[in-house]
Amino acid sequence: MDTPTARFRDPRSTVYDFLDLVLVHCPGCAGAARVVRVPGDEGPGGRRPFAARRLVCGGCGASRKSDGTRLTFPRGAAGPVTDPYFGRPLWLRAETRHGTLWAYNLDHLDLIRRFVAASLRERAPWYDTGQKMTLVARLPVWVKRAGNRGEVLRALDRMRAGVPVERAGAPVQAGGA
Secondary structure (H helix, E strand, O other): OOOOEEEEEOOOOOHHHHOOEEEEEOOOOOOEEEEEEOOOOOOHHHOHHHOOEEEEOOOOOOEEEEOOOOOOOOOOOOOOOEOOOOOOEEOEEEEOOOOEEEEOOHHHHHHHHHHHHEEEEEOOOOOOOOOOOOOOOOOOHHHHOHHHHHHHHHHHHHHHHOOOEOOOOOEOOOOOO
């Protein structure tokens, strides 16, 4: 088991910060596909989460387009874990005995891993203006418990190991916001 790192400071990321690239199961071949923002489209009013998206698969060549006006996020542990644009199952997900752990892309996965591995987890001060309910603040309680650290880190490592490698030999990289 990994030794916990000393400190994690919440970067105040939200789920919207990880939507520029989402790894999903392809509707054609069930391999890994990407949901990416259409270049040049910033969405209505310059809002990036509502920009047009394209689902592309490097394995079978499947391609779909979404106008980005309708997003559907997972609600708790009751429903399936899907991407908000096409409703496709996420590639980065793992079942644990406590529940489902998931991430949109490698940057999202890395943020969760750094949070879980840290023995000291700092949030922004209460008097500081800005985002309070960040992504790490919204993680389920079972992910935050130190007693579950080993199991959650193993699940995160399994998810990271399951990321496909592109033809050029470079791993799939997240295009963070």
